[in-house]
Amino acid sequence: MKLYKLLCFSFLIATLTSCTFTENVYINDNGTGKFSVDMDGSPIMEMAGDQIAGQMGDNKKDIDTTFTFKEVFQEKKDSIAKLSPETQKELKKLESYVVSTKISSEKKEFLMNMSTDFKNVNELQDILQTLGTLQKLEGGKNPMGSGFGDNGSKLSYTFDGKKFTRKAVVDQQKKAAKAQDAEGDMSKMMFASSSYIVKYHFPKKIKKVSNPSALFSDDRKSITIQYSFTDYMENPDKLDCDVEFEK
Template sequence: MKLYKLLSFSFLIATLTSCTFTENIYINDNGTGKFSVDMDGSALMEMAGDQIGSQMGADAKKDVDTTFTFKQVFEEKKDSIAKLSAEAQKEIKKLENFVVNTKMNAEKKQFLMTLSSDFKNVNEMQDILQTLSTLQKLEGGAAPASPFGNGFGNNNSKLSYSYDGKKFTRKAVIDTQKKAEKAKDSAGDMSKMMFASSTYVVKYHFPKKIKKVSNPNALFSDDRKSITIQYPFTDYMENPDKLNFDVEFEK
């Protein structure tokens, strides 16, 4: 399956309902770690696998388990990228080392996709999800390039992470002007409807035991080094600051 066709298919999954998106962060003792976003569209495959299969044609009959980097995609689309502004090219380059893994099994009604990258410091991941929305500029925006759909990451906010060994912070600052502009766009209503039954989950794993979390809905692992918090996907899209929280660690 060609990379761009696979990305286009994943867009079809992502813009329909009943997906679960999970944002994972693993931080090691030295501050390095791994960032990933998982999309589970298996519920949709269960409901509409036959219709989706017809969209994929012969590829739907095959089990898919494939891994590639955005660097490969960018090589295929280098002519299109060269036409972008220097700023847009710089943004896209941030994704160069991200790895995309896709597993699809029509018989088992399974569709899983993971977008991941290692980091030297979690601060490097600032605005990384928003950068995904820059991909729609490829092909002049005529075809989706982001694995999770063009709307993913484009929630009118700037997201940052910080970790100093004593405290971890996830903070999204809303751009009120962009939010107001989006409110006037009828496409926003369509996006809201499509993602209404989807879920956004954060799972963060730390090298130290957690003392407290500012979000009262956080669930702790048995060793108190990991937390899981679940949100409606509409909160992620419309009120991203609701996903802000601080984590303090034991000494």
């Protein structure tokens, strides 16, 4: 199965059923770190694993593979060359991501992980929104479902050793337009039972967190914030937080 076809197939599974999205951010003292997003769509494998296996082609019932977005874009280089400079710039943000996919009809398992290293938290963006740019590779046909990841916000991160901030600035005009969009209603129905979890791991103990939903780890160096995926789409600023550290 070609990489782009596999990627689209994997996202299609994610959009068809309740899926758990888990975002992990690991930050070092110097501000470098690792970012990853895990998607677990195993529930659909429980319901229709054999049928899905038949759609994978190549007579494969199991897939366990790792690739990079750079490899995917190499497959689609002719299509990418026809896109606007702005869209090409958005896609380039994904090049460093490593994608690992495990699909097993026998184990009723669908797991996907996307990860990358960063030199500064300022480099981080909303990965699900950036993934939405992939629809432009097929002339506007979105392999991940209409509206996937597009919550009408601009996400930013900052870290100076004393304080960490995650802030989503919501575009109210986009939010209002999406509320009137029938396709947006369909996306809301599809993701109603999905969850979005963010986990932040720091090199220092945490003094306090602004988000009231944050749960501390035992060593107080990590926090977890969980919401429904519907909240992530409709109220992305609910996941905002300011984290201050002990001296």
